[in-house]
Amino acid sequence: MRERLHVDWLINSIFVPVASVAAGFVVAGLVVAATGADPLLAFTSLFQGAVTNRNAFPETLVSTVPYVFLGLGVALGFRAGLFNIGAEGQFYIGALSGVFIAYSIHGLPAVIEIPLAMVAGMAGGFAWASIAGFLKARFGAHEVITTIMLNYVAFLVANYLVDTPGLMLARDVSTPRTPDVDVNAVLPIIVAGSRLHFGLILALVAVPLVWFLIERTTIGFQLRAVGFNQGAARAAGMSVGRTMVLAMGLSGALAGAAGIVQVLGVSRHMTDTVAAGYGFDAIAIALLARSNPWGVLPAALLFGALHNGASFMQLQTDVSADLISIVQASVIIFIAAPAIVRWIFHLRPEAAGSVQITSREAKTPV
């Protein structure tokens, strides 16, 4: 039986996501062919733009960094049974609160300024997301609705703060933006001649940390217990409401980390349009990763590569960069409906628990 479980795990966690990605590319290829272009050429240039061109791979990694944090955040929410659609808004608020600290402080060493800004960014994301958690815990408002709505609020708050003189608007700039962060708060470049910054290391550290939090701590256990079965968690004395606020907050803190890392590592200031749909891709990444922190890494890399290679593909082949949206969308459809993948690849249906029970019962005398 254990072997069976192992095989099921391999199929569910490795094969289905990989096959979904492959199937997603096939669908996108068909679309390209239908428009009269050459899908092979399109995918080749996508690959060149993402990996083999000069500086392409470091750029792919630059795009991967926020995806890792955001994917981890959404995945953590999933594990607690919460669908955090508001990663985009939490990204903004995280970036805003972090950048405020980062341009306000001066003259401290980097080892203090960077963590300070990071903490501020994560706290902002935490606070913003826990509003949705609180509304759910206290009033039963569904987090999908509230996080979507809070996204709009976040965008507008960001616009207002960044566009208003006397608030966060920098002096003497042609387009509205915040002042630049202090030099010591900037994340150092780790590959000379590229934009790849220290955030990659932070992202690589975040993955095992989040895994540890979910799988090895009492907080993670509480999140998972509530995610699986609220009734049983409550009857065992857990506070379901508090857990939901906490889970939502942690999810938002990771999204906020994505925001502040992007600011400290890439843009160095905040304009009123900084996130550009990252938060929504994060949902796809978490789904593709099957909510497993380790899975977030390859999934984020894939999305980073798609994101980065798309413009080169468009330049080379006249195939619109929006093609990658088709790849992403079809991957999600295949992931969301694993039955399709199982059917295409003739896998046996998921093992039903009850069948195992009867066969096991028969062997054990009562």
Place this chain on the structure above:
Amino acid sequence: MDLDVRWGEVHALLGENGAGKSTLMNVVYGLVHQDSGTIEFDGKPAQVHSPQDAIRLGIGMVHQHFMLIPVLTVAENIVLGREVQNAGVMDLGRAYRTVRELSERYGLQVDPKARVEDLSVGVQQRVEILKALYRGARLLILDEPTAVLTPQEVSGLFQIVRNLTAEGNAVIFITHKLAEVMEIADQITVMRRGKVVATTNPKESKPPDLARMMVGRSVLLRVEKQRAKPGDVLLRVEDLVVMDRRQVAVDHISLEVRAGEILGVAGVEGNGQNELVESIVGLRATRSGHIRLGARDVSRRSTRFRLHSGLGLIPADRHREGIILELPISDNLILNRYDLPPYEWWMVRQFRAIRATAERLIKTFDIRAQSPDQPASSLSGGNQQKLVVARELGTGPKVLVASQPTRGVDVGSIEFIHRQIISQRDAGLGVLLVSSELDEVLALADRVAVMYRGRIVAVLDGEDADRDRIGLLMAGAA
């Protein structure tokens, strides 16, 4: 396996939970497909691929859990999916008439215009039967139909079943209760572990024989126990009022549970027992009144606080509140203590300690598992329930609130759980036992409180509690 059912007879399908009764009937009703074998209906081979096929043939099924829409009326529920229409407009008048006719013909006494949510469980069951009849059922499958009924409602149901068979219909009656089989069945098929072990009838086989066939060994039909030696009051409920959806569910209840005694709460489900249990453990707010554990008033304290003050809970619905199916057995066994040492150290879970406790409890409570790491979903119902009992008794609580502690559990596990509860009682545990199985209450309780419409209408001594009297009290008479 073979099973023959004739027109005009009540055929009882007797077996423990998990013996395959429901699976077999789901095959007949087209919900599950057979791997091999054939079904014949009315002398002809029948292909039943879906419930639609079964309904077309004239097979109807009343499930354990009713499939009714609470906000619709009886007639609307019955015609659902087969609405009589007139130029696209539903002809409710005709639906009411048809339902009334059917209801009168079989003595079902159901008002077609009543809203289902206002009906008692017994009446809802009759609505389910009407639904099957409306769809032309001639063979009616009743899956554990008496589980939710009072003794009086059971006799009403039996009368309906007799009316049905008198008109030439056939009824398959799935149950694990011997007394019912003796009363209603013409033919009895006994199943054990997916096989038919005997086909007999009430004249040839007596209850002890049936029990042996069902379980595969002789069964003690009664729990052996010493007379209770009650000690101090451990749990005191004073003038408790609890609401459920703006209605009074628990109506000024007071009760006491002493050390070393079992207070049984008998009553038909839905008379406030769940709300009483939930408010005692802190899962539901009280409107007024007090709950004291020992000398401490815990009425306003969290569930966690109460559990840590020596309260144990076996919830009524193990899948909803008792265990987390997706988590390993080991995690389930420490679910209420996961954040206490030795299971954690600076918020890091200590798997060695968790595993050690799990292995100990698995052994002590005879949970049939290969490893503490396998998910709880891989256990049978009886073993899942033993898991819950092990967790709650394993901490050595002072008071145990046990709600339907053996529901959906095989006879072997029932005996085991009952023995555990009794032996802990002898060691000084106070038990509040809530069960809608009157037999269970009578077998275990030292005192029996009967609940009806949120009130305790009588408290009787367990030794000489009279079954019929309790039945009447449960129904609100007397």
